[in-house]
Every structure is written in structure tokens, then in C-alpha cells.
Amino acid sequence: MKPNCFLIAISFIFWMLISSNHILAQNSSAPHISGKVRISMKDGLIASDIILSNIPIKDTAFRINLNRGMNIKLFKDSATVLKYNNPPGDEYISYRLHNGKGYVDAPKKLNITYSGAFPIYNESNNFYDYQGVIALNGKTLRATNYSKWYPVIYDTKNDTELLDMTYDLMVECTDCKTIFLNGSEAQPGPIARFKSEKAYGLLLFTGDYEVQKFSESNFLNAEMPVDMAEAFNKQISSIKGFLESKLEIPYGQKITFIQHKAIEPYGPNKSWGFVVFPSIAVAGGRFNDQIDMKTKKFNHLIKCSFYAHELSHYYFGTVLIPDSTLRWFFLESIPEYLSVKATEKEYGKQATVDYINNAKTFLEKKTIIPLSKITKPEQIDDVYRYTYGPLLLLALEKKVGEKKIYKMFQKALAGKNSKTDYSFLVKIAKEAAISGLEWKSFEDDLINNQQLDVLFEHLNTVKK
Numbered sequence: 001m002k003p004n005c006f007l008i009a010i011s012f013i014f015w016m017l018i019s020s021n022h023i024l025a026q027n028s029s030a031p032h033i034s035g036k037v038r039i040s041m042k043d044g045l046i047a048s049d050i051i052l053s054n055i056p057i058k059d060t061a062f063r064i065n066l067n068r069g070m071n072i073k074l075f076k077d078s079a080t081v082l083k084y085n086n087p088p089g090d091e092y093i094s095y096r097l098h099n100g101k102g103y104v105d106a107p108k109k110l111n112i113t114y115s116g117a118f119p120i121y122n123e124s125n126n127f128y129d130y131q132g133v134i135a136l137n138g139k140t141l142r143a144t145n146y147s148k149w150y151p152v153i154y155d156t157k158n159d160t161e162l163l164d165m166t167y168d169l170m171v172e173c174t175d176c177k178t179i180f181l182n183g184s185e186a187q188p189g190p191i192a193r194f195k196s197e198k199a200y201g202l203l204l205f206t207g208d209y210e211v212q213k214f215s216e217s218n219f220l221n222a223e224m225p226v227d228m229a230e231a232f233n234k235q236i237s238s239i240k241g242f243l244e245s246k247l248e249i250p251y252g253q254k255i256t257f258i259q260h261k262a263i264e265p266y267g268p269n270k271s272w273g274f275v276v277f278p279s280i281a282v283a284g285g286r287f288n289d290q291i292d293m294k295t296k297k298f299n300h301l302i303k304c305s306f307y308a309h310e311l312s313h314y315y316f317g318t319v320l321i322p323d324s325t326l327r328w329f330f331l332e333s334i335p336e337y338l339s340v341k342a343t344e345k346e347y348g349k350q351a352t353v354d355y356i357n358n359a360k361t362f363l364e365k366k367t368i369i370p371l372s373k374i375t376k377p378e379q380i381d382d383v384y385r386y387t388y389g390p391l392l393l394l395a396l397e398k399k400v401g402e403k404k405i406y407k408m409f410q411k412a413l414a415g416k417n418s419k420t421d422y423s424f425l426v427k428i429a430k431e432a433a434i435s436g437l438e439w440k441s442f443e444d445d446l447i448n449n450q451q452l453d454v455l456f457e458h459l460n461t462v463k464k
């Protein structure tokens with residue numbers, strides 16, 4: 001349950017790695033959150049009066065997870081004030097609700113009133129930061145979905161936190177110039193009301209900062225010269241256009257880029273970042289060192305591929321929410337493949353050749369379980385999902401051509417309620433007019449062939 005934290009040098013690796021931690025979901029069965037949140041930036045205070053509704057659990061198999069710094073005033077269903085057990089947690093406390101006689105079924109509506117005070121880390125003494133921390137630096141407050149600044153329903157049966165919620169929240173902050181809640185546009189303080197019928201991970205970003213708005217992206221606290229922000233926005237827009245043309249579904253999502261001062265003194269060359277779709281945030285890093293103002297493009301192709309990967313998650317992660325055995329192949333390998341293609345469009349074919357050569361080093365001595373033999377999602381580990389999976393798709397592309405691959409992806413998005421297992425993959429391949437013969441040769445030569453040399457040979461020799 002603990003989120004990964006990426007503390008890495010601001011380098012190519014940074015842009016590669018910050019992408020791997022995000023949960024994306026939007027559906028009508030998501031819980032709904034409403035109520036009021038009061039913030040004092042000066043004192044580090046958060047006081048909330050929240051109502052959770054549309055709770056998709058019918059029995060006692062739920063907990064309410066909340067940041068450990070929050071003190072409960074009350075839990076109340078529509079009729080009574082509820083008691084709770086709270087075994088000690090790590091960065092959050094998990095509350096189990098009862099009425100004095102027995103544990104209660106998940107109520108239709110649950111009112112939770114709580115408040116907490118958090119340190120303002122405006123000196124260089126703090127030694128850690130990650131998504132679980134409610135981070136105040138004297139200028140901004142950052143509270144991600146993983147920090148559980150809002151009550152998160154934990155489904156014990158499925159071992160899942162329902163982090164994404166639809167919302168109707170009033171945020172009051174007398175000393176905030178700007179208030180932002182993920183999935184909505186930033187609003188001026190001191191009072192802002194946010195409503196969304198789509199579910200999002202609730203990343204809250206408030207404080208004394210400016211907003212720069214463009215057609216495809218908004219920048220919060222980025223302090224970029226206007227022409228640079230415009231160039232950045234244009235790059236993002238070009239990647240979105242590429243994805244829309246290949247997948248034939250309008251993008252329809254604005255991306256918010258958030259920059260804030262790190263609360264851990266990492267040193268001048270270090271930084272970390274995270275994604276809570278559709279927001280991309282950096283702590284310590286800067287968006288204004290990524291654009292080459294001569295070409296008006298990203299100053300390295302790895303930055304282009306990072307953003308292309310993240311933007312692809314709108315399709316694979318939001319439109320389609322992968323599950324089942326090939327969850328990670330659909331959730332990460334396809335966006336990674338799309339990022340290779342988007343980068344090739346911007347920087348030419350050599351970019352893909354370099355990608356393949358670079359991938360070789362990650363796969364050395366790697367034992368691969370054939371995609372058709374995966375029985376548990378976890379068998380597709382990081383190297384499999386970010387390196388081997390995309391290579392497999394590139395190899396299939398060499399056999400059947402790019403068009404059929406995109407068709408296959410379109411079919412996957414159209415079948416969004418299906419289980420993303422191997423038979424689904426075979427099905428969408430067929431629907432994309434990949435012949436039985438072509439698929440059989442792909443299976444025999446590549447999927448079931450554990451000799452990675454054969455894969456690289458195929459990638460390097462078949463039509464350049």
C-alpha cells in the first residue's frame with residue numbers, strides 16, 4: 001500500500017522512473033466525496049467535515065484510512081455516531097467502525113470530521129519526502145492521494161484502496177492565493193468549490209503561486225517564461241494529437257504540471273516527481289529546463305518519451321482499466337510502446353533503434369515467462385512491463401505492420417469491460433485482422449521462444 005518514492009538524480013533516469021507509480025481509474029462505481037476542507041497555510045492546519053457516499057461495499061469488509069496526523073472528531077452514519085478501532089499504522093491509521101456491539105456494514109453515507117496540524121518544512125532539516133507526506137514548505141501545500149488527507153475507503157476483501165473519487169468539495173484557505181484539486185482547474189483563494197463527476201485521485205495543491213493556462217496544459221507555480229510554456233504546451237499537444245490519431249479517441253483531458261520546492265534538501269542536482277493523472281508534479285525539479293528554445297522542442301528525446309508514456313495512460317489506465325493476468329502488459333507495456341512511437345515521430349527512426357539497443361542491457365540474463373503462460377499479474381515485473389513487453393509489441397509490428405497494431409489497441413479500448421488476459425490479446429489481434437498464420441508465427445518465433453537473442457535479431461533484421 002505504501003507508494004514508491006523516487007529520489008533520483010534529475011537525469012534521464014528521473015524522467016524514466018517517475019512514471020511507474022500511479023493508479024488511474026474513472027468509473028461510475030467510484031465513491032463520492034463531498035463536504036468542506038479548511039486550510040491555514042500559516043499554521044499548517046487542515047480541518048475537514050467530509051461525507052463519503054456511493055460506497056461500493058455492502059458488508060463489514062471495509063476500513064477508513066486516513067493520514068495519521070489527522071485527529072478524528074467523529075464518524076457518523078445517517079443515524080448514529082460510530083465508534084472505531086484503530087490499530088497503529090505507518091503513515092496513516094486504518095479505522096474499523098463499530099456501534100459498540102459489532103462491526104457495522106459500510107453505511108450508505110458516512111460523515112467524518114477531523115483535523116490535523118502539520119509542520120511547515122521551510123528550513124533544511126527535514127530528511128524525507130514521499131507521496132505519503134503532507135508537504136508544506138512555507139509557500140505551497142502538497143497533499144497527494146497517498147497521503148490520505150481525505151478519508152480513503154479500504155476494501156479489505158479485495159485488498160484495494162479506493163483512492164479515486166468523484167467530488168463536490170469546498171476548500172477554504174484564507175491565506176491561499178490559489179487552490180487546486182486534481183481533475184479540476186486551479187481556482188483563486190480564499191474559497192473554491194470543486195465538482196467532478198469523473199473520479200480522480202485527490203491531489204491537493206494550495207498556496208501562494210501563479211497559474212499559467214494553455215490549450216492542452218496548465219502550469220502551477222512553474223514560473224516559466226510565456227514563450228517557453230507555450231513551446232512546452234505545443235509539445236504536449238503534439239503528443240496528444242499523435243495518440244488521438246492512432247487510437248481514434250479524442251484526448252479530452254488537460255494536463256496540469258505542478259512544480260514545488262522540495263521539503264527535503266536533496267542538493268542542487270536532485271529532485272523527485274510523481275504522477276496523479278492528469279497531473280504531473282516535480283519537487284525540486286523545474287519544467288523550465290526541459291525545452292530547447294532554439295528548436296522549441298524537448299531538449300532530450302527521453303523527456304518526450306516520458307510525457308508520451310504518461311499521456312498514453314489516459315487510454316490504457318483510464319479509458320481501459322486493465323486487470324487480470326496481463327494487467328501490467330496492458331497498463332504499462334502498451335503506453336511504453338506508444339511512447340517509443342511518439343518519440344520516433346518527433347525525433348526519427350534512430351530513436352527507436354537506440355531504444356532497442358538500450359533495452360538489451362536491461363534484459364541481460366533475464367528469464368522471461370512467455371506472455372501466454374502468465375498466471376498471475378505480478379509475474380510481469382518492472383523489466384517485463386517496461387522493457388520486454390514493448391519490445392514484443394515492436395516485434396509484432398515488424399511482422400504485421402504498424403496499422404494492425406494500432407487497430408489492435410483500438411479494439412482493446414472498445415472492449416473496455418473485458419478481462420485483460422491472454423485470450424483477450426488473441427481476440428483483439430484477430431479483430432485487427434492479424435491472420436491466424438501471422439499470430440501463430442509470432443507465438444512460435446517470439447512469445448514462446450525464451451531466447452532473447454532471437455527477439456533482438458528479429459527486431460534488428462526485419463525491414464529497417
Ligand SMILES: [Zn+2]
Pocket residue numbers: 019020309310313331332335
Ligand atoms: Zn506508466
